Amino acid sequence: MRRPLLVAAAGLALAAGCVLAVTAADDGAPGGAPGAVRAAAQATVLAPGDRQDAPALAGGDLDGRPVALDGFRGDVVVLNVWGSWCAPCRAEAGDLERLSRETRSAGVRFLGVNTRDRDRSAALAFVRAHGLSFPSLHDPDGDLLLHFPPALLNPQAVPSTLVIDRRGRVAVAIGGAVTDEQLRPLVTRVAQEDS
Numbered sequence: 001m002r003r004p005l006l007v008a009a010a011g012l013a014l015a016a017g018c019v020l021a022v023t024a025a026d027d028g029a030p031g032g033a034p035g036a037v038r039a040a041a042q043a044t045v046l047a048p049g050d051r052q053d054a055p056a057l058a059g060g061d062l063d064g065r066p067v068a069l070d071g072f073r074g075d076v077v078v079l080n081v082w083g084s085w086c087a088p089c090r091a092e093a094g095d096l097e098r099l100s101r102e103t104r105s106a107g108v109r110f111l112g113v114n115t116r117d118r119d120r121s122a123a124l125a126f127v128r129a130h131g132l133s134f135p136s137l138h139d140p141d142g143d144l145l146l147h148f149p150p151a152l153l154n155p156q157a158v159p160s161t162l163v164i165d166r167r168g169r170v171a172v173a174i175g176g177a178v179t180d181e182q183l184r185p186l187v188t189r190v191a192q193e194d195s
Contacts, residue, residue, distance in 0.1 A: 036151055037160070037175040040182040044172070045189050051169035054079075054162070055147035061135045062123050069111065070168075074107045077164040077184070078190045081145065081153070082136070083116050084126035089159045090175035093130035095180035099187065106191045107166070112136030113144055115158060143172060163190050166176050 006142040038044070054077075058068035069077065080096055082089040099111040114136045123138065137144060145155035152173045153160055163172035163186055171190045174183075 037154055037173045040174050040178040041175050042185060045172045045186055046171050051171055054164045054168050054170050057144050059137045062120055062138050067135050067137055072109050073168055074166055076166055078110045078187060079162040079164060081113045081115055081158055081160040083158050084122040086158050092159060092177045097132050099180050099184055103187055108187055108191055110134035113139050115139045115142050115145060163187055165190050
């Protein structure tokens with residue numbers, strides 16, 4: 001019964017320029033698979049024993065400066081996958097920037113992964129338009145996204161957001177757009193954990 005709705009939603013998401021993630025959490029099973037990507041409203045913090053290590057990500061940011069996920073070890077990292085062409089990415093950008101500023105003192109850092117923008121100028125224009133202060137890795141071909149298991153980060157789902165704990169393990173995996181109200185309690189809970 002849910003299949004026609006999912007197909008229709010996927011068609012609308014494609015028309016909007018973004019891709020909807022349909023995951024194990026959406027298949028009707030109670031709670032879905034542990035560690036599966038979920039929509040923001042159903043996202044939960046994984047128990048520390050259920051978390052997978054985030055892969056090593058490194059590359060140039062939108063200005064060509066080197067950035068590596070390992071450089072954020074010891075902090076909670078909110079990793080957001082976005083593209084300048086993606087309408088839901090534009091919708092969530094203000095909330096992500098606000099949350100980035102307001103959680104920095106709690107040891108939370110934000111890192112973007114700009115995907116499928118071959119021309120950095122489009123991505124830089126997006127950053128300026130939304131006042132984003134956190135760095136973003138430039139990943140025009142989506143190669144960095146392939147480092148993640150699809151259960152944690154579907155490379156076709158843009159936007160996507162991961163919350164990575166202070167030990168470098170993925171604590172939350174969200175497919176689709178997220179709001180401040182949805183993401184803040186998840187980030188706060190991970191930030192309050194002992195490392």
